[in-house]
Amino acid sequence: MNHILIIVGHPSPDSFNAALTQTAKAAISDAGGQYLVHDPYQDGFDPVLSFRKSSDPLTKRYTRDLKEVGGYIVIHPDWWGQPPAMLKGYLDLVFQDNVAYHYPEGGGRSPEGLLSGTAALVLNTSNTAPEEERDRFGGTLEHIWRDCVFGPCGVGSVQRRVFGPVADSTEEGRTQWLGEARELVADYVARNHLVGTVS
Ligand SMILES: Cc1cc2nc3c(=O)[nH]c(=O)nc-3n(C[C@H](O)[C@H](O)[C@H](O)COP(=O)(O)O)c2cc1C
Incomplete structure (x- = not known):
């Protein structure tokens, strides 16, 4: 249960x-951790939920992985204050009822989290400065990941960093951001004891 799902x-x-x-992968390995990657674009994932039970083997693999990891690192750009639609579809299909959360019998309307991991790190990019993203656009990505996804699914610790604006960034600035990301990931691995093999 010590693998990190990227x-x-x-x-x-x-x-x-x-x-x-790439930076997150290297930082995890250097810290002595192990990771799995879900890259729905690269994997050719079909993100559209239809109201028939999915028999898609990729969805099954993703769902199985979700239950067997100790932590989560999410990486994506800000697209209209939201994750790209591909990632929204991934959430719809993979973070399923009875996998990521469930509604206990007699437990009222609050979902109970079922995810195995205890901590998540979210790395976002945008063309907005972090303060503007928070104050002018309402910090929607922070809200989505902390309050709407990981919180209800039982992941109590959610740390997030947004890098931006990317559009007018310099090579030097991006290198600095990658260094910061490396430190954030190394710290995340150490703080959450996500080192070593499956226990
Ligand atoms: C469809 C789309 C929507 C976007 N919406 C926003 C937005 O709402 N706010 C913002 O700051 N940047 C927005 N952007 C800019 C991206 O966040 C930016 O291009 C990305 O973070 C840069 O990282 P990359 O080089 O890895 O793509 C959008 C870009 C695209 C393609």
């Missing part, structure tokens, strides 16, 4: 998000 939501392998993903 969930990536970006279509381009040349993007800054891809560089963040």
